[in-house]
Amino acid sequence: QKEVEQNSGPLSVPEGAIASLNCTYSDRGSQSFFWYRQYSGKSPELIMFIYSNGDKEDGRFTAQLNKASQYVSLLIRDSQPSDSATYLCAVDSGGYQKVTFGTGTKLQVIP
Amino acid sequence: DAGVIQSPRHEVTEMGQEVTLRCKPISGHNSLFWYRQTMMRGLELLIYFNNNVPIDDSGMPEDRFSAKMPNASFSTLKIQPSEPRDSAVYFCASNEGRVESPLHFGNGTRLTVT
Numbered sequence: 001q002k003e004v005e006q007n008s009g010p011l012s013v014p015e016g017a018i019a020s021l022n023c024t025y026s027d028r029g030s031q032s033f034f035w036y037r038q039y040s041g042k043s044p045e046l047i048m049f050i051y052s053n054g055d056k057e058d059g060r061f062t063a064q065l066n067k068a069s070q071y072v073s074l075l076i077r078d079s080q081p082s083d084s085a086t087y088l089c090a091v092d093s094g095g096y097q098k099v100t101f102g103t104g105t106k107l108q109v110i111p
Numbered sequence: 112d113a114g115v116i117q118s119p120r121h122e123v124t125e126m127g128q129e130v131t132l133r134c135k136p137i138s139g140h141n142s143l144f145w146y147r148q149t150m151m152r153g154l155e156l157l158i159y160f161n162n163n164v165p166i167d168d169s170g171m172p173e174d175r176f177s178a179k180m181p182n183a184s185f186s187t188l189k190i191q192p193s194e195p196r197d198s199a200v201y202f203c204a205s206n207e208g209r210v211e212s213p214l215h216f217g218n219g220t221r222l223t224v225t
Contacts, residue, residue, distance in 0.1 A: 032210050043202060043216035044154070051211060088154065092210055098167055099144070099214065103153035 003027060004091050006102035014110050019076040021105050023089030026070070032092040033065055033072045038104065039085045048074060079109045117203050117217035125225055129191040132220045134203030135184055140215070141208040145178055145188050148200045148219075160186065161208060193224045 005024050013019045021035075032051045036044035050056045050063040050072065062075040072091075076083055086104040093100050116135040124130055136143045144159040158168040160180045168178070175194070180186040190197055200219045206212040 034213065036214075043219055044214070045216070046213035049211055049213065090214075098156065098159070100156065101146075101154040 003093060003100045004089055004102040006087075006089050006105045008103060009106040010108050011105055012108045012110055013079050015079060015081060017079050019079045019083065019107055019109070021074040021076075021087050021089075021107065023072045023074075023102055024070055025072070025089075025091045025093065027091070027093040028067075028070065030070075030091045030093045033063070034090040034092075034099070035061075035063060035074045036088040036090060036101075037085045038088060044088055076107075079107075081109045081111050083107060084109045115203055115205055115215050115217035117201075117220050119220060120218060121221045121223075123223045123225065124193055126194055127192045128224075129189065130193045130197075130222060130224075132188040132201050132203075132222070134186045134188070134217060136186070136203070136205030137215055138184070139207070140205035141183070142206050142212075143180060143186050144204040144206075144214065145186070146202040146204065146216075148202060154202070157188070190222075193222075195224045198222055198224050 003026050035048040037047050038044040048063040050065045053065050056063045060077045064073045086106045088104045089102040090099050118133045142161050145157040146154050148154045157170045158178045163180045178188045200221050202216050202219045204214040204216045206214050
C-alpha cells in the first residue's frame with residue numbers, strides 16, 4: 001500500500017467552478033499535511049499546510065483534514081486557467097520531517 | 112535570497128559514468144532533502160540531512176548512490192556507476208527544520224543516462 005495516495009487525473013473543471021482534490025494516507029501518526037503545486041517543467045511550491053482537523057482557508061484555497069478517516073483534501077474556488085497544474089499532497093509521516101509525497105493530481109481548468 | 116541553487120540544470124551521460132549533482136540550500140535553513148521525480152513513481156525522498164548530519168537515507172535506491180553534506184551551505188548527490196534507469200529529475204530542497212516548515216525546492220537537475 002502506498003503511503004500517500006492521490007488520483008492521478010486529469011481532473012478537468014470549467015473556469016469559475018470549484019476543483020476538489022483528494023488524498024489519503026496510511027500512517028495514523030502523521031502530524032502535518034501539505035499541498036504543493038507543480039507547473040509543468042517547474043519545481044513544486046507550497047500552497048497550503050494543515051495540521052488540525054477541520055478546514056483551513058487561504059484566499060481561493062481551502063484545505064480539509066480528517067485524521068480519523070486519514071483523508072486530506074484541497075478545494076479551489078473560482079478556478080482559473082492559471083490553476084492548471086499538478087497538485088501534490090505531502091505528509092510528514094516520519095516524525096522528523098520525513099515528508100512523503102503522493103504522485104499528484106493533474107488539474108486542467110478549461111476556459 | 113536566491114533560493115535553493117542546484118547545478119547542473121541538465122546532465123546527459125553514458126551508462127557507467129559517475130554523476131555528481133550539487134546543491135546550495137537557503138542560508139539559515141538547517142534541513143536539506145534530496146528527491147527524485149519520475150512519471151511512474153512521482154517524488155521520492157532519497158535522503159535528508161539535519162544540521163549536516165544524514166538522518167534518514169532509507170530512500171537511497173542502492174549502493175551506487177551516495178550523498179554528502181560537508182557544511183551548511185553545500186551538498187552533493189553522487190551516482191557511480193550511472194544506469195539508464197537513473198534518468199529522472201533530481202530535486203534538492205531545504206527548510207528551517209520545523210515540522211510545519213515548508214520545503215523550498217531548487218529548479219532541479221534533469222539527468223539522462225544513455
